[in-house]
Amino acid sequence: MATVSILIPAFKPDYLSKALSSACCQTFKDIEILVADDTVDGKLRDIVTAIDDPRVHYFHHGFQDGLRNSHELWVRANGEYVKWLYDDDFLLPTSVEALIGALRKHPDSALAFHDRVFIDSNDNVTEAPPALISGSAGVGLLERSFLTQQMVGKMRNFIGEPSNMMLVRDKVDMSSVMTYRSHEFKFLTDAAMLLNLAERAPLVAVRGYLSRFRRHAAQQSGQQSPIMSASFYEWELLTRGEAATGHLVGDALAEARDRLKQLYAHAIGNLHLRELEPLLANLDELTESAPAMLLESPRFLADLANVQAVVKARMQAAPVPAPAVSESHAISATPEPRLRTRSSGPQLNGFIIGTGRSGTTMLASILNAHPQLCVPPEIQILFQYAGNGMRLHEVFEAGLHFGADANFFIQLVQQRCPHNLQNYFDYPSFFRNLKYPVLSLKELMGQFYAEIAKSNGKAICIEQTPWYGQRIDILTELFPRAKYIHMVRDGRDVAISFSRTPWWHKNIEHNLLRWAAEINKINSSCALMLKPEQVLVVRYEDFVEQTESEVKKICEFLGVQYDRSMLEPQSNIDYNQFGKSSAASFSSAAMTKWAVSKSSVVFKDSARAWTRYPDYDFSVIPEQVTTCLNNFGYTD
Numbered sequence: 001m002a003t004v005s006i007l008i009p010a011f012k013p014d015y016l017s018k019a020l021s022s023a024c025c026q027t028f029k030d031i032e033i034l035v036a037d038d039t040v041d042g043k044l045r046d047i048v049t050a051i052d053d054p055r056v057h058y059f060h061h062g063f064q065d066g067l068r069n070s071h072e073l074w075v076r077a078n079g080e081y082v083k084w085l086y087d088d089d090f091l092l093p094t095s096v097e098a099l100i101g102a103l104r105k106h107p108d109s110a111l112a113f114h115d116r117v118f119i120d121s122n123d124n125v126t127e128a129p130p131a132l133i134s135g136s137a138g139v140g141l142l143e144r145s146f147l148t149q150q151m152v153g154k155m156r157n158f159i160g161e162p163s164n165m166m167l168v169r170d171k172v173d174m175s176s177v178m179t180y181r182s183h184e185f186k187f188l189t190d191a192a193m194l195l196n197l198a199e200r201a202p203l204v205a206v207r208g209y210l211s212r213f214r215r216h217a218a219q220q221s222g223q224q225s226p227i228m229s230a231s232f233y234e235w236e237l238l239t240r241g242e243a244a245t246g247h248l249v250g251d252a253l254a255e256a257r258d259r260l261k262q263l264y265a266h267a268i269g270n271l272h273l274r275e276l277e278p279l280l281a282n283l284d285e286l287t288e289s290a291p292a293m294l295l296e297s298p299r300f301l302a303d304l305a306n307v308q309a310v311v312k313a314r315m316q317a318a319p320v321p322a323p324a325v326s327e328s329h330a331i332s333a334t335p336e337p338r339l340r341t342r343s344s345g346p347q348l349n350g351f352i353i354g355t356g357r358s359g360t361t362m363l364a365s366i367l368n369a370h371p372q373l374c375v376p377p378e379i380q381i382l383f384q385y386a387g388n389g390m391r392l393h394e395v396f397e398a399g400l401h402f403g404a405d406a407n408f409f410i411q412l413v414q415q416r417c418p419h420n421l422q423n424y425f426d427y428p429s430f431f432r433n434l435k436y437p438v439l440s441l442k443e444l445m446g447q448f449y450a451e452i453a454k455s456n457g458k459a460i461c462i463e464q465t466p467w468y469g470q471r472i473d474i475l476t477e478l479f480p481r482a483k484y485i486h487m488v489r490d491g492r493d494v495a496i497s498f499s500r501t502p503w504w505h506k507n508i509e510h511n512l513l514r515w516a517a518e519i520n521k522i523n524s525s526c527a528l529m530l531k532p533e534q535v536l537v538v539r540y541e542d543f544v545e546q547t548e549s550e551v552k553k554i555c556e557f558l559g560v561q562y563d564r565s566m567l568e569p570q571s572n573i574d575y576n577q578f579g580k581s582s583a584a585s586f587s588s589a590a591m592t593k594w595a596v597s598k599s600s601v602v603f604k605d606s607a608r609a610w611t612r613y614p615d616y617d618f619s620v621i622p623e624q625v626t627t628c629l630n631n632f633g634y635t636d
Contacts, residue, residue: 002032002055004096005079005169009070010087011038015214016047018123022090024053028097031083036061036073067178067189074174082169084162088214091163095210099166102139102204109141110171110197112204114211116164118440121216127440130477132158133207140205144198148247152238153256154397155263157191159203164211172197180234181241181295186311187230191238215439226314232267232276233307236260236283240294243286257286266400270408275310278303346374346453348446349460349558350483353469355518357497358489359540361575362602364464366551369571372560374458377419377575378465381412382445383474385467391416393474396441404438406431419578425452442478460560470518472525484530485554486522489540490634491515491625492610492618508616516628523631539632544602567601 006023010016016035023033033056037044040062048058059076061069074082081100085091095114102112118127133140142159151157159165177196178189185192197203239256242248248256264280267273282299289297352360352367352375361378368375383393392412395401409431413421421427430451438444453461466487468475475482495511505511526535536557543550548567555562565571610618629635 001078003030003079004028004032004081004083004100004166005077006031006033006083006085006096007070007073007077008033008035008085008087009038009066009073010035010044010048011064011066011069012087013044013047014216015088015090016044017050019085019087019090020048020051020056022092023085024051024056025093026091026096027093028100031055031096032057032077032079034059034073034076036069036076038063038066038069040064071174074169077169080169082167082172084165084167086161086163088216089161089163090212090214092210092212094208095164096166098206098208098210102206103166103168105139106141106201106204108201109204110168110200111165111194112139112206113159113165114206115209116160116211116213117209119212119214121214123212125212126215127442128209129158129160131207131209132205138207140207141202142198142205143202144195145247147195147198147203148242149252151191151194152235152242153248153252155235155256155259156397157188157194159190159194159205161213162190163213167197171200180237183234183237185230185234185237186227188234188238191234195238226317227311228271229267229273229276229307229311232263232273233279233304235263236279237295237304239286240300244291244294246291249291254287257283260286262400266404270404275307279307346450346459346461348449348463348479348482349373350462350485351468351475352462352464352466352485352487353522354466354487354489355491355494355515356466357494357501358466358487359543360464360466360487363485363487363538363543363554364462365572365575366547366566366601367462367554368573369566369568370555370560370563371565372459373462373558374453374456374460375462375464376424376452377421377578379413379417379419379421379463380465381416382465382468382478383471385470389416392441392445401438401441405436406434409438418580419575420580421578423578425455445478460558462558467518469522469525472522472529476529482534483558484526484535485557486526486535486537487540487543488519488537488632490608490610491519491629492613492621492634493540493606493608496609496613496616497606509622512621512625516622516625519628519632537632541607544604544607547602569601572601 035048035058037060042060063069099112117125120126177193180192243253264276364375367373381391384391410428449461494515495508498511499506552562
């Protein structure tokens, strides 16, 4: 009897031979490979029998029911351990060896998994999600409480799909492992299984990207699935169940409730799943009712029964092969082809960051005059900051991108970008030309920036949104090789400048403290997350006094040749022409006069403005502000 059974519930022929070959090439040899053909006419037989390996066994089921096909295959398994492998994925040679080794070290656990990357139809790696286990540790244990907080609370299956998992067969009751609190799941079966198996012992996480999960055109779109509603209400079932047992409480429960509201609103408004409206209307029950009653609420059970009846009717009207185990990473069914960016074309090179009112716009206009550099007006759509509203990062975190169409993204840019970006870049056409659903924020933004540069005849795009510096962690995940120009200005001048704007504070001391907090956050994040060669600090005062030498230094940092036209005032773009409001009303009279005349490429009169400011005594400022000023050379 083989130690490990590799089970391949198969329905599609396209990539089956690759999946089989990857199973046969495992470094752990004591395996059996069972392939269950779920096509009506057994059209996968020739592909399987062409593999000359006695460990491979073919079975024709023809159920056209993925879940039933998988259950029958499980019954046929003889191994002590069971490794799933879907017919369009494949394993790296050490996958089985790594998983079985981890489970043997942790004999109480029923499931182990490793990381995986996403690939396209040509086997090209399109995305590598962040590794769950970092550093030198080979394995880690995931307690059920961690799953509750990070998977249920955030409604995101970060562990992945069955192809990167291994189970201990005798510790798994396949007839019940994919149900949750007596509710039979149709979509989030993998989430239910993970929670159920973590009840008895922690799950084992193994370091290493040892499998490939394929996304391609032959897969079924989640928007077309008759069970799509289940991908939403099953998250509510999980939330209610975890809250009822005391595992999800307080702020975490309130956050989960708010995520559900967003998901339901998206499903109803964009996917037209109106049967979910009663569930949305009753979500406040999650935080207002006694936890013990959340799964027994008569109103919830009645609304749930109604939605399930609608799903059942849809399945009968338009039957499709049910998934063996949910392939969803969040709330999606199997996706459409992914976006791909071309490294040979225009690309994002970096970010201009800093606190506001630090001269970043002036720097941007000079860099934009370079023949190769494109610096659009502040876009501000990557992530929210200081409560300024959900943006793309939050949309993808909440799973709202699944099913979102071009209008969804166009409206988001219109609402969040402080400029009339369409006057600079035809972003509505960009979004209308994409394939949906869009599944990767990293690839979306890569192509977005590339198209901005291309539309302006440039090779390199640089984003100038100063407060992006507050989330270097997000930026490095999306653009690990990007460069950062950190524009620093004397905090005393920044505090005065911000006292004129409606979005900061009139109180100078308040502004000083915020300046110190933000600039320290940028400085520490850069030190922790970036290589020294990725960051260039430019002091505003040096920039306006020694403009040419500073611009040359910046060009060298960005890897482009300095161009004299950058310092010609008439070459510099006026970003005010794209603004939704006039920046002139927030500027000093001298600054406004310079902006109109543009007699020089930089405005110098704002440097050391604090020494001429009569309304605040800068000789007495908070200690942390003084320390921060000293750290950046402002010692007077």
